[in-house]
Every structure is written in structure tokens, then in C-alpha cells.
Amino acid sequence: MFDTLSNRFEGIFKRMRGLGTLRESDVDEVLREIRLALLEADVNLHVVRGFQDRVRQRCVGAEVHKALNPAQQVIKFVHEELVASLGGETLEISHPAKPPTVVLLAGLQGSGKTTNAAKLASWFKQQGRNPMLVGADLQRPAAVEQLRTLGASIEVPVYSEPSDPIAVARQGLAEAVASSRDVVICDTAGRLAIDDEMMDQVGRISDVIDPHYTFLVVDAMTGQDAVTTAESFHAVLELDGVILTKVDGDARGGAALSVKEVVGRPIAFSSTGEKIDEFELFHPDRVASRILGMGDVLTLVEKAEQVYEEAEAEAAAAKLLEGEFTLEDFLEQMRQLKKMGSLQNLVGMLPGVPPELRKAEIEDDRITQVEAIICSMTPEERATPRIIDGSRRQRIATGSGVRPSEVSQLLRQFSEVQRMMKRMGGKGPGSTRKKPKKGRKGSRVTPPGSQQRKPGKPKLTLPGLEDGEFDLSSLR
Amino acid sequence: MGDEQAPESEEEAESASFRNRLATARGTFSGFLASVVSRGVDDATWEELEEALILADAGVGTTAALLDRLKEQAKAEKVASPEELVVLLKAQMAQSLEGYDLELGTDGNPAVWLFVGVNGVGKTTTIGKLAAREAQSGCKAVLAAGDTFRAAAAEQLGQWADRAGAELVRGAEGADPSSVVFDAIEHASATGVPLVMADTAGRLHTRTNLMEELSKIHRVAGKGPGTVTEVLLVIDASTGQNGLAQARRFTESAELTGVVLTKLDGSAKGGIVMAVQEELGIPVKLVGLGEEVGDLVTFDAHEFVEALFS
Numbered sequence: 001m002f003d004t005l006s007n008r009f010e011g012i013f014k015r016m017r018g019l020g021t022l023r024e025s026d027v028d029e030v031l032r033e034i035r036l037a038l039l040e041a042d043v044n045l046h047v048v049r050g051f052q053d054r055v056r057q058r059c060v061g062a063e064v065h066k067a068l069n070p071a072q073q074v075i076k077f078v079h080e081e082l083v084a085s086l087g088g089e090t091l092e093i094s095h096p097a098k099p100p101t102v103v104l105l106a107g108l109q110g111s112g113k114t115t116n117a118a119k120l121a122s123w124f125k126q127q128g129r130n131p132m133l134v135g136a137d138l139q140r141p142a143a144v145e146q147l148r149t150l151g152a153s154i155e156v157p158v159y160s161e162p163s164d165p166i167a168v169a170r171q172g173l174a175e176a177v178a179s180s181r182d183v184v185i186c187d188t189a190g191r192l193a194i195d196d197e198m199m200d201q202v203g204r205i206s207d208v209i210d211p212h213y214t215f216l217v218v219d220a221m222t223g224q225d226a227v228t229t230a231e232s233f234h235a236v237l238e239l240d241g242v243i244l245t246k247v248d249g250d251a252r253g254g255a256a257l258s259v260k261e262v263v264g265r266p267i268a269f270s271s272t273g274e275k276i277d278e279f280e281l282f283h284p285d286r287v288a289s290r291i292l293g294m295g296d297v298l299t300l301v302e303k304a305e306q307v308y309e310e311a312e313a314e315a316a317a318a319k320l321l322e323g324e325f326t327l328e329d330f331l332e333q334m335r336q337l338k339k340m341g342s343l344q345n346l347v348g349m350l351p352g353v354p355p356e357l358r359k360a361e362i363e364d365d366r367i368t369q370v371e372a373i374i375c376s377m378t379p380e381e382r383a384t385p386r387i388i389d390g391s392r393r394q395r396i397a398t399g400s401g402v403r404p405s406e407v408s409q410l411l412r413q414f415s416e417v418q419r420m421m422k423r424m425g426g427k428g429p430g431s432t433r434k435k436p437k438k439g440r441k442g443s444r445v446t447p448p449g450s451q452q453r454k455p456g457k458p459k460l461t462l463p464g465l466e467d468g469e470f471d472l473s474s475l476r
Numbered sequence: 477m478g479d480e481q482a483p484e485s486e487e488e489a490e491s492a493s494f495r496n497r498l499a500t501a502r503g504t505f506s507g508f509l510a511s512v513v514s515r516g517v518d519d520a521t522w523e524e525l526e527e528a529l530i531l532a533d534a535g536v537g538t539t540a541a542l543l544d545r546l547k548e549q550a551k552a553e554k555v556a557s558p559e560e561l562v563v564l565l566k567a568q569m570a571q572s573l574e575g576y577d578l579e580l581g582t583d584g585n586p587a588v589w590l591f592v593g594v595n596g597v598g599k600t601t602t603i604g605k606l607a608a609r610e611a612q613s614g615c616k617a618v619l620a621a622g623d624t625f626r627a628a629a630a631e632q633l634g635q636w637a638d639r640a641g642a643e644l645v646r647g648a649e650g651a652d653p654s655s656v657v658f659d660a661i662e663h664a665s666a667t668g669v670p671l672v673m674a675d676t677a678g679r680l681h682t683r684t685n686l687m688e689e690l691s692k693i694h695r696v697a698g699k700g701p702g703t704v705t706e707v708l709l710v711i712d713a714s715t716g717q718n719g720l721a722q723a724r725r726f727t728e729s730a731e732l733t734g735v736v737l738t739k740l741d742g743s744a745k746g747g748i749v750m751a752v753q754e755e756l757g758i759p760v761k762l763v764g765l766g767e768e769v770g771d772l773v774t775f776d777a778h779e780f781v782e783a784l785f786s
Binding site for chain 1: 530532535536595597629631636681682712714717739742744745747
């Protein structure tokens with residue numbers, strides 16, 4: 001979603017590259033551009049002003065560090081300010097000594113409360129919790145049915161009844177206590193911030209269930225009004241955080257910055273797709289990097305780490321470099337990718353991916369097809385694809401339910417990849433890659449359940465993807 | 477919540493709703509006017525006008541274009557007071573929003589209206605309200621539950637159908653939406669119902685496969701006995717600059733005939749529709765001003781501009 005904003009900044013920094021020093025007039029020019037970029041990204045006008053002022057103060061007062069060129073210096077300041085604005089750290093969910101943990105979701109109509117109530121329940125389930133959903137949206141027709149259907153799909157019970165929302169919330173909580181559920185998530189009706197009666201109602205729901213966490217659900221496509229909404233809900237509910245939804249679109253997501261700024265609470269989660277598991281902890285520092293066009297390198301590496309066993313990764317890396325890349329490896333990689341989540345999400349995280357490619361959708365279906373084709377081959381064929389002749393090809397096509405031409409196409413693609421791997425490997429390790437830097441500056445809170453990165457552990461060996469400093473010139 | 481109220485006369489209800497909305501959301505611009513009337517036109521005036529437009533989600537490009545034009549006109553006509561300037565600006569804006577035929581096309585046997593948009597903008601609710609409105613004016617409609625993806629979407633539309641006394645045609649969850657829409661059109665044709673309103677699943681315009689699915693729905697809907705006379709993009713008034721990208725991609729997939737701007741009764745001003753109309757020539761036809769059946773009204777450029785600056 002932050003793609004276009006990234007492009008914008010890339011343009012600005014490209015222009016600054018040629019300059020030897022950071023003059024005040026340059027700073028002003030850049031800040032004008034930053035202002036436009038942020039406004040186009042739907043960052044609230046008043047938030048933009050504050051942001052601009054902070055960056056200006058730092059830029060004008062500061063010397064350009066010897067190790068950096070002026071553009072890099074500005075990247076550093078802008079990045080730091082973006083990180084500060086977006087939150088600086090992730091939200092850690094802790095649970096009270098006496099369960100259940102009570103969570104309240106609120107927001108405008110259509111922001112995605114019901115869907116994300118289920119997603120959050122599923123997330124808690126993955127954390128080993130025993131959640132229950134409470135459907136207190138009695139306003140929208142069939143909202144409770146929607147929640148029940150979603151609840152059934154993730155095997156989480158849903159409590160609701162056609163009385164009034166406050167009673168439902170109260171009884172839902174009682175029901176959760178009685179059935180020893182340790183997390184209760186209460187969905188509420190969408191409401192406008194200026195609707196006093198409805199705002200009062202959600203305030204009373206909050207009073208009755210006394211939530212440990214109250215999240216405002218915010219659509220990433222929201223414009224300038226995000227600030228008004230966030231302020232009003234915060235005034236009534238004392239928010240603990242924000243769930244940012246529909247971030248898989250191409251909205252530039254300025255609302256995230258605006259809301260964070262006015263509410264002063266972290267964006268806790270982001271919803272990255274229509275599937276229940278497309279939901280994750282929000283990483284402000286990473287998103288700030290993404291805004292700057294550096295890609296969400298850390299998320300990518302972490303996701304890869306979760307999936308890859310250490311040894312597997314090492315062996316794969318060695319093989320890749322030696323050019324001994326077989327169809328088996330190809331299949332294995334495809335499977336790993338599948339486990340990492342939607343390909344499109346991954347591509348979006350890569351820095352320097354051209355905008356047209358970021359938008360291109362990679363169909364997960366295609367992976368399934370590739371899987372079927374390779375699985376229909378004998379081990380011998382997988383090891384030595386060139387033995388595949390016309391009749392073998394026909395057999396494989398029949399076995400995998402595709403046309404023979406699609407088998408040929410896959411084989412062509414594979415040999416393309418193999419050639420590329422050989423070329424990369426031929427240069428020898430290290431020649432095209434910078435040394436990874438130790439650690440990462442700035443605060444980074446590791447989300448619970450994720451592995452701590454160990455020093456010396458092999459990294460994903462894509463060029464230009466190292467941790468730490470990232471040179472924009474490698475993008476071109 | 478509350479009772480569904482039938483508007484006494486349509487026009488009365490429309491302007492009244494717009495004005496009510498003005499009353500609730502009035503704030504930024506009245507403050508602007510108050511601060512501005514005491515002095516002459518200077519740089520600060522222009523800055524404040526820019527600010528008002530940006531805060532209404534008009535966007536950087538549209539705002540710049542509007543103010544450039546206004547500057548020229550102000551110079552030519554020697555406008556000296558900020559008040560006059562505001563009057564000029566509003567007139568310009570209203571003018572650029574006017575001149576479109578806002579009637580919904582009914583030439584078809586049946587006429588088919590397709591409702592499209594990203595997730596959560598209010599497609600289903602809009603159809604529900606519109607079905608009630610059509611029923612009030614004596615026009616029967618079949619509702620097609622073409623959102624076969626979201627859980628309980630068909631139930632939601634079904635409740636609206638019951639309220640409006642309209643028939644609902646639905647498929648199983650996960651069924652092919654094209655065939656549901658096609659069936660509804662055939663059913664309407666066979667039973668002599670003149671209008672089909674087809675709901676579709678919310679989809680982000682960046683998802684190629686879902687946009688292709690929409691193309692197909694559009695194509696298939698035109699193949700049956702009916703005629704697709706309206707393809708309406710539903711946009712939430714709180715949408716920012718992404719609204720333009722939405723309109724662009726949706727009209728590529730299923731040629732849009734108009735926009736429904738929903739949730740305009742909140743504090744969001746919906747300024748992005750100006751860019752949509754300017755750049756793509758797609759007019760706003762309907763406006764959603766609340767949750768009641770009578771809260772869906774025909775777009776009025778002057779009232780919209782007033783509300784934008786309220």
C-alpha cells in the first residue's frame with residue numbers, strides 16, 4: 001500500500017544524490033516535495049506540518065555525516081521521524097492474571113470490524129489461547145450471521161442474541177467466564193464519530209465489559225478524516241491501539257501515520273488480505289523503511305526464517321551458488337514460498353522491485369499447478385529434466401491435469417532460473433553482496449513467538465537485501 | 477436503529493437531508509470564513525483555501541487546479557474580498573460537477589444495475605435502500621446476491637429484500653457470482669419484473685483475478701435477456717486519494733456509469749469524487765446520508781459543495 005509514497009521519496013532522493021552539501025534551500029525544496037508526497041498519501045494536513053517541522057529542525061541544524069552523502073543523511077532523518085511517528089515499537093499483548101483477556105473492537109461502518117474480530121480470534125488461537133467471539137453488532141443486517149460463519153470456520157464459539165448490544169456484551173463476557181474462555185473479543189456495530197447516541201452506546205459497552213484492549217479498526221484507504229474519527233473514538237474509549245485493514249491494496253496508507261500521531265497509541269495489527277490468516281502484528285519501523293523505498297527487508301527475512309530450517313537454508317544456499325539447482329529444489333522453494341504467505345505480499349516487501357511488478361499479481365494457483373506438474377515426474381526426470389521427451393511430457397501433463405505446452409513452459413522457466421543461479425554463483429560468494437552489518441540501529445521489539453536472529457546464521461541470499469544500510473543506487 | 481421513515485416528497489427530503497448533514501458536520505469552514513472576512517485577499521487566504529480543500533480529500537492535484545483557475549478569475553474580475561472568492565470557488569466547483577444526467581437507466585427488459593466497489597463501502601446497504609425507494613415509487617425489482625464470498629452477505633441482502641418486498645435470487649456460498657446474476661436476470665425476465673439490482677463482492681481493485689471476475693459478471697449480465705444500464709461504483713466518503721485509483725481500475729473492468737457516494741453524513745467530505753468526475757468523467761449519481769431507507773438521495777452539486785465547505 002505504501003508503494004506510491006515510496007516511489008515519491010525515491011524520486012526526491014535521486015534528485016538529491018548529485019548534491020555535495022545539504023544547503024538550507026535544498027532542505028526546503030525537499031520538504032516541499034515531502035509535504036506533497038505525504039498529502040498525496042492521505043497523511044492529515046496537520047500531521048504533515050508537524051512532521052515537516054521536525055525534519056527541518058534536524059536537517060538544518062545538523063552536519064552531514066562524513067560517511068553519508070546528503071541524500072543518505074536526509075533518508076536517515078526522514079526515516080527516523082517516520083519511525084517515531086508510526087510508533088517506534090510493536091505492541092506486546094499481555095494477559096491478566098485472572099482471565100479472560102477482554103478485547104473490544106470499534107470503528108466506522110465498513111472498516112472491517114467483523115472480519116478482523118475473527119482474524120484476531122484466529123491469531124489468539126495460534127498463540128495457544130482459547131478465544132470466544134461476542135457479536136454485539138445488532139445494527140447491520142446479518143452481521144451476527146457473518147460472525148457466526150467466520151467463527152465456525154476457525155472453530156471459535158460466537159455468543160450473541162437479539163436483545164441490545166450492551167446486554168449482549170455483558171452476557172457474552174459472563175458466558176466466556178462460565179465456559180473458561182481466556183480471551184473474549186467483542187465486535188460492535190459500525191458508527192460515525194459524530195453520531196453522539198451511537199458513540200455513547202459504545203462507551204457504555206466499554207464500561208460494562210471493561211476491556212483490557214480496545215482497538216480502533218481503521219481502513220488503510222481512509223483520507224484526511226481519519227484524524228477526526230480517531231480523536232472521537234479515543235475520547236470515548238481510550239484506545240490501546242489500532243488495527244489497520246485492507247493494507248493489501250495500493251492505498252498509500254497515510255491514515256496510519258495520521259491516526260498514530262493523534263491517538264499516540266500503536267498500530268497493533270495489520271490485515272493484509274481477505275484470508276483469515278492474512279493478519280499480522282504491525283511493524284512500524286519496517287513500514288517506515290517501506291515508505292522510504294527500502295522494502296520491508298526485516299519482515300521478509302523473518303518470515304523466511306520461520307519457514308526455513310537452518311540446515312535446509314544452508315544447504316539450499318550452497319546449492320544455489322554451485323548451480324546444482326534441481327527441479328526438486330525448485331519445488332521445495334515453491335512450497336516454502338507458499339508457506340510464507342501470499343506471493344504478492346512478499347513481492348511488495350522486496351526493495352527495488354519496479355512499481356509495475358509490485359502491482360502484478362502472482363497467482364497462488366500457479367504454484368499449485370507447478371507443484372502438480374513436478375510431482376507427476378519421476379525422480380529421474382526431476383534430477384535430469386532434459387530426458388523428458390514427447391511421450392514423457394504427455395504422461396506428466398495427463399498426470400497433473402495440464403496441457404503438454406504448460407509442462408514445456410515450466411521446464412523452460414526452470415532452465416532460465418537454473419542459468420541465472422549459475423551466473424550468480426559463478427561470481428563467487430560475497431562479490432555482489434555487501435557484508436551484512438551487525439545488528440540494527442534503533443529500537444526493534446521482536447514480536448512474541450518469532451525467532452531471535454542468531455549471529456552468523458545464513459541469510460536469504462538475494463543481492464541488496466542485507467540488514468542495515470541499504471544503498472538506493474543498487475535499485476537502478 | 478429507529479423507525480424507517482418514508483419521505484413525504486422526494487425533493488423536500490433530499491434537500492432537507494443535505495442541510496441536516498450541513499448542520500451536523502459544520503465546523504472547519506465556518507471557522508475559516510469567520511477568520512477570513514475581516515481582512516483582504518492575501519497569501520494566507522490562498523493557503524487557507526488550499527487547506528480547506530485538502531482536508532476535504534480533494535487531493536493535491538485537484539486543489540492546485542481549482543485554485544489556479546480561481547486565481548485567474550479573481551485577477552480578471554478584480555476580486556478583493558475573501559468572501560467573494562469563496563462564492564466564486566463554490567460556483568466553479570459546482571459548475572464542474574454539474575451537467576450530467578443523473579437518472580438511473582431503466583431501458584431494458586429487465587434493466588440491470590450492477591453495484592461494484594472495494595470492501596466495506598456499503599454496496600449491499602445501498603441496494604437495500606434503493607430497492608425500498610424503487611418499491612415506494614411502484615417499481616418492482618429482483619435483487620441478485622452476487623456477493624458469494626463474504627460470509628452472510630446474501631442474508632444481509634435478503635433482510636433488505638424482505639423490507640422492500642423485493643425478490644432475492646441467491647446461490648450457494650462460494651458459487652460463481654456471474655451465474656447468480658444471470659439467474660436473477662432470467663428470473664426477472666420470466667416473471668416480468670422490470671429491474672434487477674445485482675450486488676457483487678467487495679474487491680480491492682489491485683487484485684487482478686477478482687477484477688477479471690468482475691469483468692466476467694459484467695459480460696455475462698449483458699448476455700441474458702436484460703440490458704446492463706448502470707454500473708455504479710460505491711465509494712465511501714471517508715476514502716482518500718485511493719478513490720481515484722479505485723474508479724480507474726473498476727471502470728477498466730466494468731465500464732462505470734456512475735458513483736454512489738456513501739456515508740456522507742459523517743465528518744468526511746468525500747472530496748475525492750471531484751477528481752473522479754474531472755479525470756474520468758464519471759458522475760456521482762447517488763449519495764448516502766444515513767442508515768435509514770430514505771437516506772439515499774440523488775446527488776446535488778450545489779449542496780455537495782456547500783457541505784464540502786461546511
